[in-house]
Structure formats: structure tokens, C-alpha cells
Amino acid sequence: MARISIDYDLMYVLARQVWHLRDELDVSSQTDGTFAAGDIGPRRDTAEELTNFHHAWKKSFREAWQVMTDLGNLLDEIGKAFYDSDAATAANAASMAASYQQANIKAENAAYKQRQDALYKQAEAANLERGNHPGRLALARQKQELEQKRAALQKEQDAQTKRQEGLNKRQEELQKRQEPLRQRQDELTQRQQDLWRRQKAEREELEAGFTAKQDALDKEQAALAKEQNPSLKQVEELLRKQQDLWQEQDAARKTLEGEQAKDQSDLDRERDALQKEQDALAPEWDELDKEQHDLWKDQAASEEAQKQLDKDEEPLRQRAEDMQKSYAAQQEELAKKPAWTPESGEPNPLHMNRELGPDGPAETPPPAEPTTYERDDENGHTKIEYKLDADGRIEVDKNGNPVETKTTITNKNGLRYEETTTQMDDGDYRTVAHHADGSVTKVVVDNESFTLVDTEPTTRRYVVNEDDEILAVWQKKPGSDDWELTNSIDEENATLGHLPDHLRVDHSIIDKTGQLRDGTPATETTKTFPPDDTGKHTTVTAYKTSDGSVTKVLTTTDGPNEMRYVTDADGKVLEFWRNTVWYQEGGPVSAGPMQLQNSRRIPEYTENGWAFPELDAEQKRKADEVTP
Numbered sequence: 280m281a282r283i284s285i286d287y288d289l290m291y292v293l294a295r296q297v298w299h300l301r302d303e304l305d306v307s308s309q310t311d312g313t314f315a316a317g318d319i320g321p322r323r324d325t326a327e328e329l330t331n332f333h334h335a336w337k338k339s340f341r342e343a344w345q346v347m348t349d350l351g352n353l354l355d356e357i358g359k360a361f362y363d364s365d366a367a368t369a370a371n372a373a374s375m376a377a378s379y380q381q382a383n384i385k386a387e388n389a390a391y392k393q394r395q396d397a398l399y400k401q402a403e404a405a406n407l408e409r410g411n412h413p414g415r416l417a418l419a420r421q422k423q424e425l426e427q428k429r430a431a432l433q434k435e436q437d438a439q440t441k442r443q444e445g446l447n448k449r450q451e452e453l454q455k456r457q458e459p460l461r462q463r464q465d466e467l468t469q470r471q472q473d474l475w476r477r478q479k480a481e482r483e484e485l486e487a488g489f490t491a492k493q494d495a496l497d498k499e500q501a502a503l504a505k506e507q508n509p510s511l512k513q514v515e516e517l518l519r520k521q522q523d524l525w526q527e528q529d530a531a532r533k534t535l536e537g538e539q540a541k542d543q544s545d546l547d548r549e550r551d552a553l554q555k556e557q558d559a560l561a562p563e564w565d566e567l568d569k570e571q572h573d574l575w576k577d578q579a580a581s582e583e584a585q586k587q588l589d590k591d592e593e594p595l596r597q598r599a600e601d602m603q604k605s606y607a608a609q610q611e612e613l614a615k616k617p618a619w620t621p622e623s624g625e626p627n628p629l630h631m632n633r634e635l636g637p638d639g640p641a642e643t644p645p646p647a648e649p650t651t652y653e654r655d656d657e658n659g660h661t662k663i664e665y666k667l668d669a670d671g672r673i674e675v676d677k678n679g680n681p682v683e684t685k686t687t688i689t690n691k692n693g694l695r696y697e698e699t700t701t702q703m704d705d706g707d708y709r710t711v712a713h714h715a716d717g718s719v720t721k722v723v724v725d726n727e728s729f730t731l732v733d734t735e736p737t738t739r740r741y742v743v744n745e746d747d748e749i750l751a752v753w754q755k756k757p758g759s760d761d762w763e764l765t766n767s768i769d770e771e772n773a774t775l776g777h778l779p780d781h782l783r784v785d786h787s788i789i790d791k792t793g794q795l796r797d798g799t800p801a802t803e804t805t806k807t808f809p810p811d812d813t814g815k816h817t818t819v820t821a822y823k824t825s826d827g828s829v830t831k832v833l834t835t836t837d838g839p840n841e842m843r844y845v846t847d848a849d850g851k852v853l854e855f856w857r858n859t860v861w862y863q864e865g866g867p868v869s870a871g872p873m874q875l876q877n878s879r880r881i882p883e884y885t886e887n888g889w890a891f892p893e894l895d896a897e898q899k900r901k902a903d904e905v906t907p
Contacts, residue, residue, distance in 0.1 A: 292692070293354050301347035359694065359715035366696030367712070369661065370686040377652035377663045381673075387645040394642075396618030402628035403613055411606050418602065422595055429588050436581050442574050446567060453563055460557050467550050474546060478539045485535055489528045496521055648672070659690035676702050677797070703785050704796070719745040723782045729859045729871045736871075741778055749775035777883070781875035788845050788854055791873045793832050795822055801830075806905045813837070817898070823907035833894065833902050839870040844892065850899050853879050855892040 499517055619628055650673055652663040666683035668674040674682045685699045697713040706726040713719055721743045728739040738755040740762060751767040752775065768775060781787070790796050801822040808817045816836040823829050829848035834841065843856035855878075859871040876892075883889045894902060 293351075295351070295355075297347050297351040297354065301351065356716065362690070362694050363696055363712075363714045363716075366688040366694075366715075367698070369658075369688055370696070370698055373652065373654065373661045373663055373686060373688070374684065376654070380652060381648065384646060384648050388648060391642070391645050399619040399628055400613070403619065404610070406628050407606075407609055407613060411602070411609075414602055418595065418598055422592075422599075425588060425592055425595065432581060432584050432588065436578075436585075439574060439578050439581060442570075443578075446571055446574065450567055453560065453567065457557070457560055460553060460560075463553050464557075467546065467553060471546060471550075474539075474542055478542075481535055481539070485531055489524065489531070492524050496524060659688060659694075662687045678706070701785060703782070704787055704790070707782060709782070709785075720750070721745070721747070723778060725779075725782055727872075729874065741782065743778050747778040747783055749778060751775075780878050780881055783881050784875065784878045787875050787878065788830060789832060789843075789856075793820065793834060793843060793873070795824075795830065799824060801825075802907050804905055804907045808901055811897075817901055819902050819905040821905045821907040829907060831902050831905065833898055835898075841870070841873060843873060844894055844898070844902075846894065846902060850894055850902055852891065852893055 496517070499520075503513055503517060617623075619625060621627075650665055650667055650671070652661075654661045664685045664687075665673040665681045676682050680702050683699065683701045685697070687695065687697045689695045694715045695713075696715055698710055700708055700710045702708050708724055710722045711719065712722070721741075723741045723743065725739045725741070727736040729736060737757075740753040740755075741749055742751040742753070743749050749766075749768075752765050753762045754765045755762055766772065766775060777783075786796055788796060795801055799822075801824045803820055803822050805818065805820040808819070810816050814837070818834045818836075820832045820834075821829060822831070830853075831846045831848070831850075833844045833846065835843075839858075839860045841858045843854075844852050845854035845856070846852050855876050856873045857876050858873050861870075877884070879885075879891070881889075884891050
């Protein structure tokens with residue numbers, strides 16, 4: 280396909296050259312062309328013919344003037360049209376270049392500030408460390424002294440442990456020496472018990488024999504007692520037998536006791552001998568006991584000293600913990616705190632830190648972020664300006680986009696193209712173009728557009744004139760970045776109406792949720808009224824900002840249909856919102872989000888008397904009941 284180049288500068292020059300030639304022809308056509316007969320000769324018809332010729336000549340000049348005027352106008356119009364197209368493309372390229380420049384310089388400044396902040400933060404951290412150092416040093420000395428005491432005590436406890444080990448060893452050796460004696464003691468004890476049992480058995484056996492003899496005598500005595508007149512001889516004989524039995528019993532007892540006493544005496548001698556041997560070991564046991572008790576006293580004293588050290592350590596540990604918590608809190612506060620700046624009014628942290636230098640970074644700071652962009656080339660001059668905030672910086676919206684960008688392109692012939700892009704609510708934006716021929720057009724993009732036939736949001740682009748009358752409507756194709764023309768003014772569509780109200784207002788009073796736009800600080804009071812007879816619900820929220828102004832938002836809900844009125848303190852409606860509901864047979868299908876329908880900021884409502892929604896008497900009563 281052949282490439283066509285349009286030289287609009289040449290068209291601009293040609294148009295003015297044609298107009299210049301036209302003006303020259305106009306001067307020539309003004310010469311006098313009336314001829315008197317006397318000037319030519321006696322023939323009148325010759326003069327008349329010359330006059331007629333001159334008139335025809337002037338007419339041809341007029342026709343040529345008009346042709347050249349039309350040609351110049353056409354060249355001028357075509358040249359400006361192509362210039363506008365080229366300038367619009369150049370404006371987009373310049374915007375990209377300006378954004379690139381902004382991003383680069385912003386990145387340089389951010390990196391510089393990051394390095395600068397890091398240095399100040401490092402100095403502040405070092406100063407914080409230095410400020411906490413004396414306390415930590417004193418605490419460390421106290422802890423060191425305590426550790427020295429603990430080490431000395433541990434050394435003493437180790438010595439006590441060795442003493443205990445020595446005592447245990449001596450006790451074991453003494454117990455080994457005493458073990459045979461203990462065994463002999465056990466043996467003597469067993470022999471004593473055996474002796475006692477044997478002696479008891481012998482006594483019982485002896486007594487049993489005499490008991491039998493006594494029983495026999497008792498029987499004889501009983502038999503004698505039964506006789507009426509026993510003889511004296513019988514009685515004396517019985518008494519003699521009794522006396523003999525008693526004497527025999529006493530003699531037998533003495534003999535047995537003597538034998539048993541001898542056995543016991545032998546056993547006692549062995550026990551006494553054993554006791555002497557055991558008594559010989561007693562001094563050693565006493566010495567061991569004394570040393571053990573002394574050691575226990577020393578160990579008890581060490582335990583008390585240990586408890587005292589632990590008690591002394593507790594406040595130190597608590598102080599260390601408190602200091603650590605305090606230091607951590609200071610570090611956390613320092614981390615949250617912005618890096619030092621001269622505007623903070625605080626002392627420069629570097630002035631207290633010789634290691635990092637007293638004056639801050641030595642590197643040259645990058646240039647400040649530009650608020651304009653200008654470029655000159657062979658095609659002319661390009662300038663981009665931004666709306667600035669109160670601090671003189673580029674004002675941006677919540678997404679970081681400049682709220683207003685003005686691009687002006689002027690070429691060497693004086694042709695001028697200007698476009699201003701303004702960010703509106705919810706990602707919508709408007710571009711106003713001032714063309715080289717002085718005309719104005721606007722392009723407004725609605726990022727989330729709903730219609731009665733579109734249940735899913737689409738992106739639409741409206742082309743409108745200076746009065747916001749729609750000239751064309753474009754829609755982005757689903758799933759692509761391509762646009763398609765859906766409607767335009769032509770012979771069948773003489774008018775497409777005005778731009779929707781929500782696209783004619785840069786920033787509405789409230790957002791889609793009914794809250795004040797962009798979280799404007801305000802006190803609020805909300806009241807929900809009982810549903811009326813038709814089942815319609817009404818909620819009123821009154822806001823009062825810091826300057827004392829009052830804004831009320833009345834929302835009515837009737838099934839899927841919602842309407843929202845934004846009024847001032849007197850009940851005058853400033854904005855009207857409603858949602859789009861898509862119906863099908865059997866009831867509503869779905870409801871879209873709330874959208875601004877009418878706004879008092881649009882001049883036609885005042886200048887042309889357009890109808891504007893108002894509160895009815897019942898709604899006005901409910902709104903008046905709620906005050907912030």
C-alpha cells in the first residue's frame with residue numbers, strides 16, 4: 280500500500296499565497312474602466328464595446344477572486360485538520376515522554392531521598408545506641424560483679440562437694456571396718472534370742488515336771504481331806520512330801536538358773552568384747568559426724584548465699600528486660616518515624632555523629648520533580664502543564680494520576696493545538712481539544728457504563744461539542760482494546776442529546792456507596808425509618824463537615840430499585856442518584872450500581888430551566904428529622 284505524506288505547513292503557506300494573489304487581483308479589478316467616446320474617436324459603438332469588455336473583465340476578476348478565496352479556505356481547512364491530527368499524535372507522544380521524564384526524575388529523587396534517609400536513619404540509630412550505652416554499661420558492670428560473686432561461690436561449692444566426697448569415702452571405709460563387728464553383733468543378737476528361747480523352754484520343762492508332782496500331791500491331799508478322821512501320821516507324811524517337793528523344785532531352779540546365768544555370762548563377755556571394739560571406732564564416727572555437720576552448715580550458708588545472689592540478680596534481670604523493652608520500643612518508634620528533614624524542627628542527627636559526617640550526604644541532589652515539560656524541535660514548540668496543589672507539586676488523584684494535564688503544541692507558522700485532560704470520579708476522564716481552527720471538541724471516557732440493554736459494564740467514549748452535545752459514541756470491544764463506532768450524528772440522527780450528567784461533573788458530592796466523596800472528614804447521623812404502606816424503605820444520613828456545612832443523603836429502596844437524593848441543610852436537592860434495573864418476564868433480573876443522574880452543577884438546569892428531581896413532602900419531613 281502506497282504511503283501518502285501530507286505537508287500541512289505547505290498547505291498553510293499556499294493558502295496564504297492564494298489569498299495574497301486574490302487580494303492583488305482585487306486591487307487590479309478596482310481600476311476605472313469607463314471610456315468616453317471623445318477619448319476614442321467619433322464612433323460611439325467602439326466606446327460602448329470597450330466598456331462592455333471592461334465590465335466582463337471585472338466580472339471575471341470577481342469570479343477568480345471567489346475561486347481563489349475558496350481554494351485558500353480549502354487549503355487552510357485541510358492543513359489545519361491534518362495539523363490537528365498530527366498534533367494530537369504528537370501530544371500523546373509528548374505525554375508519554377513527559378511521563379517517562381517524570382518517572383525517571385521521580386525515581387532519581389526517590390533513590391536520593393532513600394540514600395539520604397538511610398544516612399539520617401543510621402545516624403539516629405547510632406545516636407539511640409549511644410544514648411542507651413551508659414545504662415547498659417552500668418548494668419553490665421553490676422552483672423559482671425554478680426557473676427564474679429557467683430563464680431567465687433561456685434568455687435566454694437565445688438570445694439564443699441569435694442569435702443563431701445572425702446567424707447563419703449571415709450564413711451564407706453569405716454563402714455567396711457565396722458561391717459564384721461555388725462555381723463558379730465547380729466550373730467550375738469541371734470544367739471541371745473536363741474538362749475532366751477532355750478532358757479524359757481528349760482524353765483517351762485522344769486516347771487512342767489514339778490507341776491505334775493504337785494498335782495499328784497494335791498490329789499492325795501484331796502483324798503485325805505475326804506476322810507473323816509485322817510491320822511496325824513498321814514498328814515505329816517503329806518506335809519513332808521510337800522516340803523520335799525518344794526525343796527527339790529528350789530534346788531532344780533537354782534541349778535538351772537546357775538547354768539543359764541553361766542551361759543548368759545559367756546554371751547555378755549562376748550558382747551562386752553564386741554562393744555569395746557565398737558567403742559574403739561566411735562571417735563572416728565564422732566569426728567566424721569562433726570565434719571559432716573560442719574560441712575552441712577557450710578553448704579547451708581552457700582545455699583543462702585546462692586539465694587541472695589539469685590535475689591540480687593532479679594532486679595538486674597528486670598532492669599535488663601526493661602531496658603531491652605525500652606530500647607526495642609525506641610527502635611520501633613524510630614522505624615515508624617520519618618527520616619529527619621530540616622522542616623521537622625528537630626536537631627540534625629548527624630551533628631551528634633562524627634563518624635557519619637556533620638552535614639549529610641555529600642552528593643549533589645538530583646533536580647526537583649518538574650511541574651512542566653517543554654520541548655522545541657524543527658516542527659515547533661511543545662509544552663505540558665499540570666494542575667498544582669497548595670504545595671506547588673503536581674496534584675494527583677488516589678491512583679497517582681495527575682488530576683489535570685494541559686498539552687499545547689505550536690508550530691513555526693503559528694498553528695496551535697491544545698488539549699486538556701481531567702481525571703474525574705471512578706476512573707473516568709475528559710479531554711478537551713482546542714483545534715487550530717478555533718473549534719472545540721471533547722472526548723469523555725466512561726470506564727463503567729451501563730445501559731438498559733447492557734447488563735455488564737462496558738467502556739464508552741463520547742465525542743461531544745463545546746456544549747456537551749454528543750457527536751459520536753464509541754464502545755470498546757469486549758476482550759480487546761479496539762473501539763467501534765456505535766452511534767453518530769448523520770442524516771438520520773440529527774441529535775444524540777447531551778452527555779450523561781455523571782460525565783459532566785468532575786467530582787460528585789458523594790460516591791456510589793452514599794458516603795462523602797474521598798472520605799471527607801465529617802460527623803454523621805443515620806436514621807432508618809419503618810417501611811411505608813407500599814413497602815418502601817427510607818434511610819437518611821446527615822453529615823456535618825469541619826466548616827459547619829451540612830449535607831443530607833436520603834435513600835429510598837423499593838425492591839431492586841434504589842434512589843438517592845443529596846440535599847443541603849434546607850432540603851434543596853443537589854444531586855439525584857439511582858440504579859439501573861434489568862427486567863425480564865417474571866420479575867427483575869439484576870440491579871446495577873448507583874449512578875449520578877442529575878446534578879445542580881450542570882448549567883442547563885438553571886439557565887434552560889431543565890426539570891430537576893425534588894423531595895416530596897413526606898421525604899422532606901423525614902430529612903428534617905435527622906440532624907448531625
